[in-house]
Amino acid sequence: MKVKIFHENIFTLQQGKKRFLATRNLTPGLEVYGERLVQVDEAEYRIWEPKRSKLAAMLLKKLPSPFTTTSKVLYLGSATGTTVSHVSDIVQQGVVYAVEFSPRTMRDMLPVCEERANIIPLLADASKPQSYANVVEPVDVIFQDVAQPNQASIALSNVQHFLKPGGYLLMSIKARSVDSTAKPDTVFKQQLKTLLEQDNSKLELVKKQKLAPFHIDHLGVVVKKTE
Numbered sequence: 001m002k003v004k005i006f007h008e009n010i011f012t013l014q015q016g017k018k019r020f021l022a023t024r025n026l027t028p029g030l031e032v033y034g035e036r037l038v039q040v041d042e043a044e045y046r047i048w049e050p051k052r053s054k055l056a057a058m059l060l061k062k063l064p065s066p067f068t069t070t071s072k073v074l075y076l077g078s079a080t081g082t083t084v085s086h087v088s089d090i091v092q093q094g095v096v097y098a099v100e101f102s103p104r105t106m107r108d109m110l111p112v113c114e115e116r117a118n119i120i121p122l123l124a125d126a127s128k129p130q131s132y133a134n135v136v137e138p139v140d141v142i143f144q145d146v147a148q149p150n151q152a153s154i155a156l157s158n159v160q161h162f163l164k165p166g167g168y169l170l171m172s173i174k175a176r177s178v179d180s181t182a183k184p185d186t187v188f189k190q191q192l193k194t195l196l197e198q199d200n201s202k203l204e205l206v207k208k209q210k211l212a213p214f215h216i217d218h219l220g221v222v223v224k225k226t227e
């Protein structure tokens with residue numbers, strides 16, 4: 001397979017006419033959720049499926065990646081660690097604070113955290129950022145995938161607590177989780193309004209993009225904290 005750099009520490013692997021998104025495995029020989037491992041020269045890559053990860057879909061839909069090797073990341077809605085593990089590959093020397101409020105789901109993520117020293121699991125409710133403020137330091141990136149009715153407010157309160165000036169918030173808005181009866185475009189507009197039109201939010205929209213065909217009725221959003 002032919003490897004190309006897609007963004008910092010994010011790659012595409014080309015096999016004939018097929019192109020796969022991938023990250024370089026921080027724990028060679030170990031897969032996390034049954035993903036394909038591919039050896040090319042000295043490195044091992046983990047195939048990153050956009051249908052299994054909103055973040056992978058956002059990158060393939062040309063939303064910018066703010067992640068670097070040393071980024072500190074607050075990840076809200078980590079579930080069992082599918083996407084968190086790829087972020088862990090990307091920010092090799094940084095840290096991922098992974099927040100999940102379901103104890104059962106968190107239990108399934110713990111083996112991933114045991115193998116990867118840069119993930120700090122936090123069993124907590126992302127709508128109560130003060131409950132983990134004693135652990136989480138100021139971060140460069142917040143990624144949110146919580147599928148909740150008040151997604152924008154949850155994102156905002158975490159931005160206010162933890163995002164550094166110049167940092168980025170990436171979020172996936174699932175229209176049906178916010179309001180299953182309203183039109184997705186109406187929901188997206190209302191969530192963006194909550195996010196961007198607060199007097200003191202200091203957030204500016206960098207780019208938004210629908211995530212179809214990978215995820216239907218989802219909007220990927222990247223915003224920057226200006227100061």
Ligand SMILES: C[S@@+](CC[C@H](N)C(=O)[O-])C[C@H]1O[C@@H](n2cnc3c(N)ncnc32)[C@H](O)[C@@H]1O
Nearest residue numbers: 077078079082083100101102125126127145146
């Ligand atoms: C769509 S799944 C996340 C999938 C994950 N981001 C991935 O790509 O691997 C949403 C997760 O957010 C969690 N969640 C929902 N509301 C939350 C909250 N207020 N605080 C923390 N976790 C929450 C759910 O339990 C669920 O595991």
